[in-house]
Amino acid sequence: MSLPIAPKPRLRRFHQARWDEPIIFELSTPGERGVLVPRPEPKVRDAVGDVVAALPEGVRRPTPPRLPEIAQMRVLRHYLRLSQQNLGADLNIDVGQGTCTMKYSPKVNEAVINTPKLADLHPLQAEASAQGVLEVFWQLERMLAEISGMDRVSLHSAAGSAAIWTNVAMIRAYHAARGEGDQRTEVITTIFSHPSNAACAEMAGYDVITIHPDADGYPDIDALKAAVSDRTAALLITNPEDTGIFNPRIREFVDIVHGVGGLAAYDQANANGILGITQARAAGFDLCHFNLHKTFSTPHACGGPAAGASGVSAELAPFLPGPLVEYDGDHFFLDHNRPQSIGKVAPFYGVTPNIVRAYAWIRALGAEGLRAVAETAVLNNNYLLKRVLDIPGASAPYASGRRRIEQVRYSWQELHEQTGVTSEEIGLRVADFGAHYWTSHHPHVVPQPFTLEPTESYSKDELDEYADILAEVAREARETPDVVRTAPHNQTVHHTHHDDLDDPERWAITWRAYRRKHFGEHP
Amino acid sequence: MTPAPRTLPASPLAAPGTRRLGLVVNPVAGIGGPAGLKGSDGADVQAQAVARGATPRATARAVAALRTVVRIFPGVEVFTAGGVLGADAAAQAGLPGRVVATGPVHGTAADTVRAARELSAAGVDLLLFAGGDGTARDIHDAVGEGIAVLGIPAGVKMYSACFAVSPVVAGTLAADWLAGRVDSASSADVLDIDEEAIRTGQAEPRLYGTVRIPRVQGRTQARKTAAPASAAAAVRRAAAGASILLRPGTRYLLGPGGTMRALAELIGVPKTPLGFDVVEDGHVLHADADESALLAAAAGGPCQAVVTVIGGQGFILGRGNQQLSARVLRALGKDALMVVATDDKLTELGGRPLLVDSGDPALDHALSGYTRVVTGPGTSTLYPVRAPEHHSIDTDGT
Known part of the structure; x- marks a missing residue:
């Protein structure tokens, strides 16, 4: 007799891993190496000579690049930890990233390009x-x-x-x-x-x-x-x-x-x-x-x-x-x-x-397959449209009562007026359930916008799960609004000061830019 | 329910440095709306409304806002005016509050002005007020662009841009402001209509000035384009777009509004806040020009009026800039107007057209259609323009 399998909750009790992981440059220890390359034997060295000297002056670096010095397994742990602090495309239902057309990238194609x-x-x-x-x-x-x-x-x-x-x-x-x-x-x-x-x-x-x-x-x-x-x-x-x-x-x-x-x-x-x-x-x-x-x-x-x-x-x-x-x-x-x-x-x-x-x-899909992609994406979108419009406080401005093609720009304005909770806060609460939130609505024409785009990649079960999450967060916005307003609670990062991301004087997407803008270094 | 005391003790939780919230309620705001009176200004109208069975709703709306504030920011210290001017609402919301503005209540605009002045002097960090456009005007008269203010929508007319979309949203914004989660304040136009005129079908909202309101910039905005990071930057961008279109030897009639002020700053000339200034080649030829001065400017060679959107209703002519009359516009001829506005001003219209009301229906008709609105250097939006239908102004008070 098999053991009973405990029923899972309808909504996931998700929690993101948190590692307080330093930046890889902070993990650097001078002299630490992943691979120790053996010194060339004298005969080889004599035969080859000074390879650097053979390079034109203009392509030689006066100083070595300031790369982190770190052993291989520490590098692996570092990046695996970072990956656990991410809501990657292969990890979550990211239909919330509307306008971005998040669809499955077949793994077999990775094998093709890696030949x-x-x-x-x-x-x-x-x-x-x-x-x-x-x-x-x-x-x-x-x-x-x-x-x-x-x-x-x-x-x-x-x-x-x-x-x-x-x-x-x-x-x-x-x-x-x-x-x-x-x-x-x-x-x-x-x-x-x-x-x-x-x-x-x-x-x-x-x-x-x-x-x-x-x-x-x-x-x-x-x-x-x-x-x-x-x-x-x-x-x-x-x-x-x-x-x-x-x-x-x-x-x-x-x-x-x-x-x-x-x-x-x-x-x-x-x-x-x-x-x-x-x-x-x-x-x-x-x-x-x-x-x-x-x-x-x-x-x-x-x-x-x-x-x-x-x-x-x-x-x-x-x-x-x-x-x-x-x-x-x-x-x-x-x-x-x-x-x-x-x-x-x-x-x-x-x-x-x-x-x-x-x-x-x-090539894998063929002409019929391409058309099936479009038809499935449109069907998915209109199924999700129906599910979202059943949530009190959500609406789809423009073209009322008509079907949409592959995505919809929705609005939480009614819920916002009733609860003070914003679309942005709802999105961050969605992340607490392990699903991606929305970030792309420029320009801000639709009030309290959110754009969902299910593509052809997601199953009906997954669309239902996403709609269930939205309905739950909308319910929370009415009954326990502060839970939503202070979200995310189950993520590694709570709130960011996005001024730091909007101000060209401050943003830094590389370590070098960070050292330059915040410490005045000019490498 | 136990009646709450009129005067509440200061919160024991309110540590030194706690942000203080001011509250003024216009107790008769909105009373005329449900009674179909298109406003609530004047004791006669208020009495008429009560006779028709109307009950004040401003206090109830203020209570809804305050309950939201205390839910989010329990340490709030509320400063109010006495009785119906705020203390009643604070008590109903169960909030510790301190009455700093005392004195007789006359049931007139002077109550609001006096209370707002005293609350401002008491050092409140944000002044919440419950009312409509008339109340906003009184608040503007009292504090101008001093302390930040925010309107709890409770009036019949709300043409001004200083109201939150609902009492709960007003409370949420106020709590976030007090908790230090809102970094910036931005200017918002205060407009009011002469209610006697609207009752006779002649709506004439006027721009009274600007107040400072908390401004929340959504994280979800502007990720794919080089959009300005703040409201002020957007205004500067629109003004910069206009400045590069200015030609030497042409007279420009710079109208009222924050965008025109930014344009004047870029040119390096002073600007009359609510008036028109005649500017040519970086010099003011005539400050605060009236209609006759504008006519004289228009007769003196190449000339164009530069205007922006006034208030939340989309007026580019006839609200706050009546000096730019039909006669002046006719004198300016073709290309009489350069319209300048931020993208936000246009999108906030929610698809409603820009409005022109020069007082001359034939001219309004000629100006209707589409106008190019300068939104930045090299960017513009082609936007519909219509003449308003006087009798369609929303007066149901919702």
């Missing part, structure tokens, strides 16, 4: 000896062209927002080639589009005009008509926007911009709800881009390295960053002879491991 065939490739080796990886680039470009309907695709950009910047650079090159570069100084976007559109256009020197939604939650088409002129360089727009509302009049938006000689760029950073269903080119767009880490499963990797793909119509293909991979029927080769190209946007060809992961993911 010596790929890991030992050098970007400078001869094309004839790198035919395999060139074919992967070439094939993925064509897959993304098929998905978007575009004529050519470049995989050069080393991140999603970098691909937007690449598109803006091509837009500028296109107008310059037509003699309208000085005249077309404005880029139009919408307030609920991916915020990187406005940011990249601004960085590229364009004046950015933003359009707000109309009462139904669609971008205001009359505002677009009022915004366009012979100064318009392009419209950069997301569809569905971060509200999860799909704009059915998108073709009209594109036509309005084309009518004044501008270009239209489709931000498909997150194409998760429309894979195999719509094509950017079918709506008349001239350019589009994908974030491979959103739609195509490559890891988000804590901010990089990511990979971005830019797709363009035939008219814009000459401006793509170079070189492009071509195929002569026999061999794959890099075409550097592209006089109108905007040039390099990243070293060599792109973030090859992510390109290979995305290729493997698409």
Whole structure:
């Protein structure tokens, strides 16, 4: 007779590990080593000579890098402890990270990129000896062209927002080639589009005009008509926007911009709800881009390295960053002879491991599989929408009563007015149940916002668990609001002073920056 | 229930240095709303409201806010005015409180002004007040931009931007302020309508000035863009956007509001707080210009008015800047206006349009449509503009 298994609580009694772990630089002991490399034998030394002296002066460091000195097993413990203080993608239900499109990155693809065939490739080796990886680039470009309907695709950009910047650079090159570069100084976007559109256009020197939604939650088409002129360089727009509302009049938006000689760029950073269903080119767009880490499963990797793909119509293909991979029927080769190209946007060809992961993911799914991804993501999202709207105090502004595509920007405003508890505090309390909270709602148009995006990766059971957590925290907000207001309680870090993260004079994401900004050191 | 004493002893928990909370209740605030009287100003209206069966609700709302404060920050030391002006609410909330503002209660605005002055002098760290726009105006008259204040919404009209969205939220913000969890205060416009005018269908909210309110910057904001880290930085950014559009040899009529003050600082000229200043090439040609001075400026060559959004209702014309009349706007001709505002000001409108009320329906109609609002250097928002419908102003007091 088997032993009975004790029933588990409906909500997890989670508690994060806490290690009070120092920073690895603080663990450093002078002279401590992980691996002691044997000194070369005299015969070897004599044969090789002074290898450092053979290096050009300019590439020699005057002083060794200030790296921590620490034994191997201490390094392992250090990083394993840190990993236990994290809510990583493989650990929790992170549908709370809406707009980020958190989906499963299949582990088999890690095995693919770790094969010596790929890991030992050098970007400078001869094309004839790198035919395999060139074919992967070439094939993925064509897959993304098929998905978007575009004529050519470049995989050069080393991140999603970098691909937007690449598109803006091509837009500028296109107008310059037509003699309208000085005249077309404005880029139009919408307030609920991916915020990187406005940011990249601004960085590229364009004046950015933003359009707000109309009462139904669609971008205001009359505002677009009022915004366009012979100064318009392009419209950069997301569809569905971060509200999860799909704009059915998108073709009209594109036509309005084309009518004044501008270009239209489709931000498909997150194409998760429309894979195999719509094509950017079918709506008349001239350019589009994908974030491979959103739609195509490559890891988000804590901010990089990511990979971005830019797709363009035939008219814009000459401006793509170079070189492009071509195929002569026999061999794959890099075409550097592209006089109108905007040039390099990243070293060599792109973030090859992510390109290979995305290729493997698409090949594993096939065309039907890609469409199933979108359909499942939309179904998951609308199931979660129903569960969330059943929670008193939660709402989904705009498009009331209508279904959404792949994500929803919700609001806790009603609960906030009744309890004083904010969306941010609710999110931090959610973390006490071992699930990820929300951080990405710029701009702050929806009051007390939270954005949930379940993707295709999560099961119904997991969506139910997440909705149950939200319902429990909403109940706490009414009955024991101070438990929520003082959350998190089961996490390693209680509250951070985010001024330290917002002030460029203070933030430090490296040890070197921390020493420089806070101790005035200039290494 | 045992009646609570009118005068409460100071909290034994209140250690030296404990942050002190001031409370003023306008006992008749909002009394006219449920009675359909579009406001509660004036003894006649208040008597009429009582005759229609209205009961004051400001005290109940203040109690709800105070209960939240004490729940979150039990060590709070409450300073109030006597009786219905605050002590009653403190007692009902079960809070230790100290009555510092005493004196006869006349049932007029003077009660609020006197109480707020005395509480400010007593060294409170935050002044909570329960009322509506009229009360906010009295608080502004009493403390100006001195101590931080926060409105518990209890009035009929709440055009001013100094109210929390609910009594519980007011209490939460106040407790966080006292506990030192809110670092910054930001300016909020105080507006009020002449209620006699609204009862006859002519709503004319005016900008009376600004007060300082606690400001909480959410951690969830602005992670993907180079958005300004504070409200003040956002205002400076919008002003900087306007400053680079200023052309030499053009006269600019700088209107009222904090954003215009920031623009004047960038140009390096003084600014009349509630008025228009005529500025050209970094010099003030005419400070606090009235309509005739603005007309003269408009007649003297290239000229443009620079205005911002006044208050929480989205007015860019006709509220607090009536000097910029229809005659002046017609004289300015095409491109009469440069509108400057932070992204937050626009998003806080929740999709409602900007409003123009020049007093000339034909001109308002001509100005309606979409206007470009400068939000920063090289950034703008194309935003709808409409003429207000006088009779649609929300007066249900909710």
